[in-house]
Amino acid sequence: MAKRKSTSPKATTKIVASNKKAIQNKEDTFLIVGIGASAGGLEAFKTFFSELPDAPGMAFVIVQHLDPTHKSLMVDLLKKYTKMEISEVEDRTEVVKDHVYIIPPNKDMAIFNGILHLMEPSLPRGFRKPIDFFQRSLANDQGVRAVGIILSGTGTEGTMGLKDIKGHGGLTIVQDPKTTNMMVCLVML
Incomplete structure (x- = not known):
């Protein structure tokens, strides 16, 4: 059974920052x-990003379950809650710190050598697992510099990705479904 500690989004930011200090060996290294x-994760995103400093020294990649036929408004909606630059990912986008990247609708996304790659979904709607797909690539690409967070929702989407991140020495955090608090997974799920 996993040991868990409830924390607020503000405390979660401190946990992520302390993990950042523990693994940084060079100035160009970042989480x-x-x-x-x-x-329906907008409220959780608002809370999370409003608690972050203006320049946290990390990059954030958002993967949401989106309707593949509708344009996402997340870039415009989140600009009110952070001073970091926010953009919808284009294929072969290099990840830089103090930036928020958002997956476009009807795409799968992976990271290789710090570059975000978009691809056409290989599975039909309803069978896709875009969060697991991205987080597993994040674990393989970044190792201890990977952080996996799951906010809102139900079901098991994201579980395999978090296991991979934890297995590569990264940090995993999940939102408690009964509250708006975050829970830090201290051992493997």
């Missing part, structure tokens, strides 16, 4: 935080 959420 890449993969955040997964259901389509």
Whole structure:
């Protein structure tokens, strides 16, 4: 059974920052935080990003369950809650710190050598697991510099990705489904 400690989004920011200090050996090294959420994750994103400093020295990649036929408004909605630059990912985007990246609708995304790659989904709608897909690539690419966060939603989407991140020495955090608090997974799920 996993040991868990409830924390607020503000405390979660401190945990992520302390993990950042523990693994940084060079100035150009930074954490890449993969955040997964259901389509209804806007409130959780607002809370999370409003608690971050203006320049946290990390990059954030948001993977949401989106309707593949609708344009995402997340870039415009989140600009009110952070001073970091926010953009929808284009294929072969290099990840830089103090930036928020958002997956576009109807795409799968992976990271290789710090570059975000978009691809056409290989599975039909309803069978896709875009959060697991991205976070597993994040674990393989970044190792101890990977952070996996799951906000909102139900079901098991994101579980395999978090296991991979934890298995590569990264940090994993999940939102308690009964509250708006975060829970830090201290051992393997």
